[in-house]
Amino acid sequence: MASIKDVAAAAGVSVATVSRVLNAHPSVSADARARVLAAVESLGYRPNAVARSLRTDQTHTLGLVISDVLNPYFTELARSVEEEARSLGYSVIIGNADERPDLQDHHVRNLLDRRIDGLLVSPTDGGSPLMLDAARAGTPMVFVDRWIPGVDVPVVRADGRAAVQDLVAHLHALGHRRVAIIAGPAATTTGSERVEAFRAALAEYGLPLPDVYIGQGDFQAASGRRVTEGFLDLPEPPDAVFAADNLMALGALDAVRARGLRVPDDIALAAFDDIPWFVHTDPPVTAIAQPTGELGRAAVRALVDRIEGRPAASVTLAARLVVRRSCGETPEKTRTIPTPPLPPVQRSTT
Amino acid sequence: MASIKDVAAAAGVSVATVSRVLNAHPSVSADARARVLAAVESLGYRPNAVARSLRTDQTHTLGLVISDVLNPYFTELARSVEEEARSLGYSVIIGNADERPDLQDHHVRNLLDRRIDGLLVSPTDGGSPLMLDAARAGTPMVFVDRWIPGVDVPVVRADGRAAVQDLVAHLHALGHRRVAIIAGPAATTTGSERVEAFRAALAEYGLPLPDVYIGQGDFQAASGRRVTEGFLDLPEPPDAVFAADNLMALGALDAVRARGLRVPDDIALAAFDDIPWFVHTDPPVTAIAQPTGELGRAAVRALVDRIEGRPAASVTLAARLVVRRSCGETPEKTRTIPTPPLPPVQRSTT
DNA sequence: GTGACGCTTGGAATCGATTACATCGAGACG
DNA sequence: CGTCTCGATGTAATCGATTCCAAGCGTCAC
Structure with a gap:
């Protein structure tokens, strides 16, 4: 798969310039921009999100750990979460805990290892040390539907x-x-x-x-x-x-x-x-x-607020x-x- | 968050040794191994999956693009896919196309950008150039439930x-x-x-x-x-x-x-x-x-076969x-x- | 004529891992 | 005792991006 170096070579510029074009940095000449864009097009180049994430320390990804995907309530929640996240420029990775604390932990760990930007959880139990530690360590987190008392994490629920x-x-x-x-x-x-x-x-x-x-x-x-x-x-x-x-x-x-x-x-x-x-x-x-859809959307907004440095609000709907x-x-x-x-x-x- | 360097420093060894311990490489002394493990434990170190993926060119992740999460058939499929994938050491990222070709494309692109190891698709339409190109370019792919005729991709269906x-x-x-x-x-x-x-x-x-x-x-x-x-x-x-x-x-x-x-x-x-x-x-x-569950499991097995270099078989169940x-x-x-x-x-x- | 400024551009460091290669020391063996 | 082998370890390159810094160059003002 073509990398940024290939594009740079094809366009006759340095990788720095290619990166600037791709990230809409202002100081790039019209000529260079055109050549880079042409090279991108002809090579079918797509930036490697993995490399980008490593460098920028952001994945633009949210983790969602729900208790049971087979429960229509949660699938509707998941859908609205994904929708809102997408509109804000984030993807979401869903982990299904199946009401099992061990599985919930597996997914939380997996998501944390992937360095997701934030975590949405509907906890299956009182919270494992892993999750509590993550919350304490400052991982942006929001509880949705269910929550864990005594933890300083915003809650979005009905x-x-x-x-x-x-x-x-x-x-x-x-x-x-x-x-x-x-x-x-x-x-x-x-x-x-x-x-x-x-x-x-x-x-x-x-x-x-x-x-x-x-x-x-x-x-x-x-x-x-x-x-x-x-x-x-x-x-x-x-x-x-x-x-x-x-x-x-x-x-x-x-x-x-x-x-x-x-x-x-x-x-x-x-x-x-x-x-x-x-x-x-x-x-x-x-x-x-x-109001399941609204719950999901509100939770995403709260989490993204937190991720992007704004204060996050708990929300309770009727x-x-x-x-x-x-x-x-x-x-x-x-x-x-x-x-x-x-x-x-x-x-x-x- | 602690990195491999911190662990190396804490254990008084080089990052190479830490990596060896973490990857169960045989030539590490018992002493070094113990010190590394202790450092890992005390720092709460977890390897950065992003960095690892960049280096190894594997994400151990499967993409699953389904037509509609709100359809219980597909959520059951998704569940069995995740289950089987997990048992084989893979995670799965689900993309919900909502029966919309444009959304389907969005998710395929997103998954490809993340360099997933393989793609499971239940196509919403005849296939966009993007998906066809990916198949042709050799991205490990398997169609499940629905498929696109004329494309050389294994099909798992009923x-x-x-x-x-x-x-x-x-x-x-x-x-x-x-x-x-x-x-x-x-x-x-x-x-x-x-x-x-x-x-x-x-x-x-x-x-x-x-x-x-x-x-x-x-x-x-x-x-x-x-x-x-x-x-x-x-x-x-x-x-x-x-x-x-x-x-x-x-x-x-x-x-x-x-x-x-x-x-x-x-x-x-x-x-x-x-x-x-x-x-x-x-x-x-x-x-x-x-046989929804079996369909999902068979699809994952076929895809993982393909990813790990074994021949992948199409499967038709009754x-x-x-x-x-x-x-x-x-x-x-x-x-x-x-x-x-x-x-x-x-x-x-x- | 020249110094300053601003716009472009490239070189190189960096993110956090893996891994090829080199090195070092100890034990085996002739 | 010299050398050979092998296990343990470290150094450094590498993956594909982003971004700081310096430099080149043209323009303009004085």
Whole structure:
């Protein structure tokens, strides 16, 4: 593959001049510029990004470590991240942790070795020493969706509390009183926060959230299935189940169907994270929708701010409840739950 | 960040010795090795992959350019690709073309600039000069799922013909006679092949595939919806629709529902590409399942063979029909369609 | 006429690794 | 005891870019 030397030779100039032309440095004569451009064209020359990165100490690349690519929520997030990054002149390398801390570490290490300019992480656990060290060492980093408390890194996420309150109001209005939750791993913020928000909202209606109604899942479909089976085996099964993510809701649907039961007649179901498929499931699933695209874009902007020396801001956006049929038919007049506007509800500087 | 020089200084040896230790070169004394390892540990040193790549002219990285990350088929493919690559010591950088040739080109160029060791592509179109040139110039490349005819590049894909025949048999058995297809872009092999396979299978039953029953889609949900609306507006609408991918099937489902019609009572629906969600849609969708994971793994193996100087083989695996309820209830005895075994049906060397 | 200035240009150092080649010392062997 | 061999190590070139510095040269003002 042609290098800058070949171009220089073909154009009859030095490599310095070729580099200047390529980097739009002003002091190059029109003549030299033309000859270089012609040589570049005829040789099909493309600058070697590896060499350039070594010299400039910048890769113009962002790392994105997500918990699970197979989760539509994260693939949508990844897509918006890539889009925004591209518009700002960055590429992104995605690492899929599959909810496994060891894999997450593998990817973080790999990305750091490649000297990416910044890291976007949705942590699978409380954070390995590796990641914590990187953050402390000043690697530009931003947490998205999930975060690790006590680490000085901006966080871009959705606040689902209001939406969870709306959901509980919805469930209560439909007469559900024994409500259960399929929680995510306690090591993740989204895992514990959603349970807490649910519990708090329930308390407002005087409803308890007994321990047997808190199932421990891992954000994957199989765990949703397993936990739901456990619920159904209870002497007094819940009459409504809230899954802390869309994949576990899918598993729950599986489990209910396998028993020959029906949603919502036998048991109501709701999920955190809305996805296109929920419109088409049987029945359509009531879900809490995050502004996923905006989350991804905001996270990239924050990270790039940090990389380019500007102060980076944490961002919290509101999630909202989308009512469908999986919790039961709503009387027409209460069909529309008042929802807060989508734009930021909070914006704090870090 | 600490460099190899710092390690050398800390260990009291030359950079050459450090490099030897790090690369498991045999002629290093136990003493020197221990001192180097200690220095590496205490400095938290990690080799700079950028510098290493520049020197060795290898990045141990594969590029994967897929047509649409939001399509579950491709995200599953991407996942299996990354997995297999990782087990072989490679990383992968994913580029999402979003079915847009210009974006596809952007990513191919970007990956080439980064000097990836090899490229896995599921082409969105007939191939830009850039990609064709790269193939001709000897960049290790493998096509996966879709391919470009006339280019000397190994292809790893699924052959859906037998499964399409099974599907047509199934539709015919259920009494469907006016069958339509939502095709993918003619510029893609999967776009045109699926139509041809469908037409051929139909012909065996003496059924026509008139032009008005061939809708032009682009593998995205919106086009499935649009095409289906067109079908439903016809003076004589089809009684069965076959969508050439899962996203267009989703769009079709939308369109049918929007008309207040029901699947399969008013119109039957089947899709190419099976995904977990199809089990849970209303009704569950009959689909042709590709061995997606195996496809991804085989593609990586072929590409790595090529990169490491071994001959790379094209691989064709069989797809199979998965019958659910979206084409109508099957009489119990014909419920199970005989399916060919999953393993390779063909294996040719390129 | 000449010094200063500004625009172009090239030479060479540099980024952080790998690796060919040279060197050095110790042990083996005749 | 001289020499040969081999293991361990260091020196320096190299990969392909960017960029500092110096130098060449033309122009202009004084």
